[in-house]
Amino acid sequence: MTAASVRPAVTVRTPKSGLLRHILVRLATAVGVLLAAATLAFLLVRLSGDPVKLLLPPDATAAQEATLRAQLGLDQPLIAQYGDFLWGLLRLDLGDSLVYNEPVSQVIADRIPATLELAAGALVLSLVIAIPAGIYAATRRGRAGDAGVMTAVLLGQSTPPFWVGILLVLLFSVRLKVLPASGYGTFAHLVLPAVTLSVYSIAVIARLLRSSLIDVLGSDHIRTARAKGLGPAKVVFVHGLRNASLPTVTVIGLEFGGLLGGAILTEQVFSWPGIGRLTVEAISRRDFPLVQAAVLFFAAAFVIVNLLVDLSYSLLDPRVRTQS
C-alpha cells in the first residue's frame, strides 16, 4: 500500500550464539524502535508551529496565550520538555488530551476494544481464506487454478482498502441493503470492515505461502516422503506446510505495519470507533499529546507483534532452539 509494501528480500536470521542472546538483541532493537518513535512524535508536534495559536481562538490575548503555554509546559526549553516527556513515558503518563480533557492513556484504552475486534475479525478471515488459497495455488503450480489465485492476489494487493470498503458499501449497503454502511456494536457492523481490512493481508499471505510451499515441495525430503509412498495430502500437510510456514510468519510480522495503515483507512471508511480513526482526528485537531501517545501505541503494537513472531520461530523451527 504505502512505501513499505515495496518489499525487500526477507532473510530469516538464525542466532549465532544462542536463543538468549538473540532475544536480548531483539529486545534492545524493540526499545530502540520505541525510543525513536517517541522522539519523532515529540519533535514533529513541536516543529509544526505553535500549537497554542491553533488551540485558542484568533482573538485571544497574549496573556491567555502565555497561560496556556505554561499550562502545557511549552514555555520550557526543548531539552527540558523532552526530559519531562521521557520521564512521563517511563511512568506511562503521557499527559491529558487537549480535546477530551482526560489522560491520553484513558482515551486510547477506550478505543482499544473496537480496534482489536476489527483486527481479530480481519485476521481470522485472512487465515481462513489465504491458507487454503496458498496451498491450492502451490499444488496446482502453473495451471489455471494457480493463475486464478495469482490474479486475485494481484488485484488484492493493488486495491487500496478505502476503495474496497466503498465498493462493499455500494454493493451490500446501498444496493442489497443487507449490511450497515457504518457504525459499531453488532456482528453485522463488523462484517464489511473486517472484509475490507482482510483483503490486503489475504493477498500477501496467500502469495507468500504459495511461493514458500513451492520451494519446500521441491526439496529432497519431500521427494523421499513421496518415494516411500505417502499420499499427496499427507506430503503437503505433514511435511510441506510446517516448513513453509516459517518464512510466511516472518513476513506477516513485517506486513503488520501495512495492516495497521489499512486499519486507519478502514476505520475511517466505516466510522469505526477505533484507534486509527482517533489518530486521524487527533492529527486534524492538533491534539498533540494524543498524537504522541497514538504514535507510540502503534509502534508498541508493531514491536510486540514482531517479538512474538521472532519467538514463534523457536516453536516452528527446532533448529533455532537447539542452537542455544
Add this chain to the structure above:
Amino acid sequence: MTVVRNRLALVALGVLALLVIAAVFSPLLAPDDPAKQQLLARLEPPAWEGGGSLAHPLGTDQLGRDVLSRVIYGSRVSLLVGIGAALLAGVVGAVCGLFAGFRGGWPDRVLMRFADIQLAFPSLLLALVIVGFLGSGLWNVVLVLGFTGWVAYARVVRSEVLSLRTRDYVTQARATGVTDLTIMRRHLLPNVLPHLATIATLHIAAAIVAEASLSYLGLGVPKETVTWGSMLADGQLYLGTSWWVAVFPGLALMLTSLAINITGDALRDVADPKAYRR
C-alpha cells in the same frame, strides 16, 4: 504463463500510456474546467443512465463539477507524486545502498540499523503525522513519501553491491588506482540499475496509493487541488444516491495501481529471471 504475462504487461503499458497522455494533455482532453461549479447541474448521473447527458459523460459531483474532467486532472497529482517520490527515494536509497555496501564497516551497520527501525514503523502513520503537522501540500507529500520509501532501494542496492564488489573487474579497478567514487559510479551503479528500475516502478504505485490515502483522510494535498483520493472521500458521502462520484476516481486509482504493479512484475522478470519464475 510467460506469454499470458507478456500480453498482460502490454495491456498494462497501454493503460499507463493513457494515464500519461491524460496527465500531460489534461487541458486539451477534459471537456470542462475541473473546478467549475454548476449548482443547477448537481449530482447528474453519467450519460448512459436515465437523466444523464453527453455534456457530462461521467456525471457531475455534489457541486455540479464534471466528474470526467476531474478524473482526468486527478491523474496529474497522482503521476507527479508517484514519480517524484520514486525519484527522491531512488536517489537517496541508491546512494546509501552503494556507500553502505561498498564501504562496509560502521557506516554500513548504522545505516542498516536505521533502515530496520524505519521499516519497523507503519509508513502510512509516519506520512500521516509528518504531513499532518508540516502542513498539507503537493511537495510536502512528495518529500514525505520519498523519505519514507528509501529503505527498500537501499537494502536491495546494498545486497547487490556486496556481491558485486568481490568481482574481478572491481578488484582490478581498485588495483589500478581507480577511486572509490568512480568505481561506484562506473562499475557498480550500472549493474544495480535494473533492480532500481524494478523497485522504482513498484514504488510509484505504492506512492500513488499512499497519496490517495492521505488525500482520502483529508491530510494530503490541499482541497483545491483535484485528487482521486479527495474525490473518493467526497463521493463516499453521496454513495446512497450518486455512486458515480466515488466509483470513477476509484476505478482510475485501481487501474493505475494495477497497471504499474503488472509492469513492475514484468520488469522484475526481465531484470532477475530467477526471482519470479516460480
